[in-house]
Amino acid sequence: MTAAAAPTGTLQTALDHARRLLATDPAMAAQQADEIIRVVGRHPMALLVLAASHRVRGQMPHALDVLEPLVREHPQWPLAHLEHGLTLGRAGRGGDAVPALRRALALKPDLPQAWRELGDHLSAMGDGDGAAQAYLEHTRHATRDPGLMQAAAALADNRIPEAEALLRAHLKRLPTDVAAIRMLAEVAARVGRGEDAESLLARCVELAPDFLPAWQNYALVLHRANRPEDALRQIDHLLAHEPDNPAHLNLKAVVLCRIGDYEPALALYERVLASYPQQAKIWMSYGHALKTAGHTARAIDAYRRALSLQPGFGEVWWSLANLKTFRFSDDDMAVMRAQRARTDLPDEDRLHLDFALGKALEDAGDYAASFAHYRDGNALRSAQLGYRADDTRARVQRLRGAHTAAFFAQRVGLGCDAPDPIFIVGMPRAGSTLLEQILSSHSAVEGTMELPDITSITRELREQARARGADTYHDLLATLDGDALRALGERYLETTRIHRKSGRPFFIDKMPNNFAHTGLIHLMLPNAKIIDARRHPLACCFSGFKQHFARGQGFSYGLEDIGRYYHDYVALMAHYDDVLPGRVHRVIYEQLVDDTEAEVRRLLAYCGLPFEDGCLRFFENARPVRTASSEQVRQPIYREGVDHWRHYEPWLEPLKVALGPVLGAYPAVPDFMAGSSIPD
Structure with missing residues (x-):
């Protein structure tokens, strides 16, 4: 049977009445459905109404008792599968709801409620791409306006310019059509116009406070922003x-x-x-x-x-390896190797397994096999990213040329004078998490995490710069007056406030890549502290090479790329040491390991803080730690990791060449690096 048999006359009237009662009096709807079933037997539509009434009243076991035989008896009836999916979801069986909803949609694709419900389940299950597509299909099928249907189809097929043109034309005629506004916000989000997406969705929920799909989009856009x-x-x-x-x-x-x-x-x-x-x-x-x-x-x-x-979920294997203190068993190794050998394994799982196997073999002392897996995992990830080392060098050259001593001297006294932030910058895997753990063990300092707020500010400055025809946000920065710089600093303090839980006067932002924004930080927060965490180039770079980062750090997936990046980082920080002497405090990791108390005292003195013994017992600090070093910083400092890179030295020649004179000069820097250009 493809659908319920169409009743006629009095029966049709009774069924229509029962369906209408679902919205206002579901208990009465159930009574009406029961009466129909008593008179005419197991009528499919009456059974469907009865099941829906149970669902609406929260009686999921009763609803499923009706639905499960119903979908078996009528396997081609999409509405029965839809109701089954809705009920399974309400019963806390989301994983079972998804196939039921998919069956309904396979039989009848134009069921908007099924698409939205499916999107909610996929979103909860972590399938963001699948959820986004389901929500788009909901939008496509929820409207009956031919113009909007055409725009929704274009959007669902990723024909963005066509969708935008259709939507703008539609909104010119009907400026308060919330469905169209929501779709236009999706267009803006797809092309990276985050502020436009936010303002459109804010307008959407203002016009239609009960339009929950728009609220959902709005929440997601705000989270991403x-x-x-x-x-x-x-x-x-x-x-x-x-x-x-x-x-x-x-x-x-x-x-x-x-x-x-x-x-x-x-x-x-x-x-x-x-x-x-x-x-x-x-x-x-x-x-x-x-x-x-x-x-x-x-x-x-x-x-x-x-x-x-x-078993082939590579990211989970890597998550175990990324605990750093975890050790894989022989059985684990056998499973990982078997999964890695699968011909149908996606590259995403394969590269994660390579990084996990690299760590497992490293712990087992098989360094040649370990390096081979690290090399293969990095090659797969590098091919996905397309990082260009020349672009990084060009950006660093522009900064060194623009941020002169005279440039900063002209702006003394500007910005927000709050002393609250302590920025820890540098290369990833250079000891920044350890420094954060030490400082956050002080009674006046709160540790947070790698905060994205400086990145958000620079992203908006870049958008403003492009709108004005400038090449980089640093060109725009040169035009900002004292009020604008102070506003940037105040905005940073405001957006980071949510991360401050303890009421302590100082807090840490340990996003390593913020070293590239040292000039901006100095201008907008001249009293903030900036700490540069530095580690031996080979130890730091190889530690980054064997680390699969959750996001960013595209330079870290090739030995030459990461060597050049370290070289450019050292050059940029040497420049700021030259034009802003004393502004940045540097901690050399190996010196911290060799004489922890002396280095901690120096660090606290730079921050203007009295020495506290708790900073030497940082490993007793139970605060959450998000980075790859989370388990390591919950232990006392140990020397074993300082020279661990030497196990891999036979394969590190490309890294040594890329580092150039920076390698031999460490922990000092080559003399030429105070200049405005960066020789290789």
Whole structure:
């Protein structure tokens, strides 16, 4: 049977009445459906109404008792599969709901409710791309306006210019059409116009406060724009209307993790997992949150659960390796090798397995085999990214030419004078997490994480620069007056406030890549402290090469690229030492290891802080740590890691060549680096 048999006469009237009652009096709808079934037997539509009435009243077992035989008896009836999917989702069986919804859509693709429900489940399960496509299909099928249907189809097919033209023409005629505004916001988000997307969605929810899909888009856009407080407000609005919606719960957990509220995030992940216990991606996200919050054993259990569901899930194997203190068993190694040998394994899983096997073999002392896996994983990742070392060198050259001593002298006294931030910059894997752990063990300093706020500011400055025809944001920076620079500093303090939980007067931002924005930081926050964490070039660069970073750090996937990047970083910081003498405090990792107390005293003196013994017992600090060193900084300092790179020295010649004179001069810098150009 492809659909319920069409009743006639009095029966049709009774069914129509029962369907209408679902919205206003579901208990009466159930009575009406029961009466129809009593008179005419197991009429499919009456059974469907009865099941829906149970679902609406929260009686999921009763609803499933009706639906499961119904979908078996009528396997080609899309509405029965839709109701089955809706009920399974409400019953906390999200993983089972997805195939039911897919069956409904395979039979009848123009079911907007099914598309939105599917999008919510996919979002909760960590399938962002699948969720986005489902939401687009919801938009396509939710409208009956021919023009909007055409625009939605173009958007779903990623024909962005066509979609934008159709939507702008439509909104010129109907400027308050919220469906069209929402689609135009999606266009803006797709092409990177984040501010346009935000303003369009703000207008959308203002016009239609009950239009929940727009609120959902708004929350996601705000999250991606690094506006967690605003995103949480939108998510809480959604949860007030749909308290058990898994997509909203998952997104709130993600945002809470971003701002360091791990315990409530863990509770949310546990709620989501109750509905999706067979979803490896959710177990992995839960494991990440547990690891960062310091629950290492529970994190390992979560990762193990993910692998039991999906043995080829490379990112989970790498997550175990990335604990640094974890050791793989022989059985683990056998499974990883078997999965790595699969011909159908996606490159994303393959490269993660290479990094995990590299770490496992390194721990086993098989350095040649370990390097081979690190090399292969890096090659796969490098091919995905297309990093260009020449572009980095050109940017550093421009900075050295623009940020002269005279440039800074002309701007003395400008910016926001707050002393609160302590920036830790430098290369990844240079000891910045250790420095943060030491400083955050002081009673006056709060550790946060690698904050994205400077990156957000520079992104907006670049957009403004392009709008004015400037080449870089540094060209725009030269035109800003004292009020503008002060506003940038105040904005940074405001957007980072959500990460400050303890009320301590100082806080740490340890985004390493902020070294490239030293000039901006100095101009907008002249009293902030800037600490450069530096480690031996071969130790630092090879540690970066064997690290698969969650995001960014595109330079780290080739020995030559990472060597050139380190070279350029040293050159830029040498320039700032020359034009802003004493502004940046440098900590040499090996000196910190050799004489920890003396280096800690120097560090605290630079920050204007009295010495506290707790800074030497940093490993007792139970604060959340998000970086790859999270488990290492919960242990006392040890020397073993200082020269570990020597095990791989036979394969590091390309790195040595790329580092050039920087390698021989360490921990000093070559004399030429105070100039305006960077010789190779």
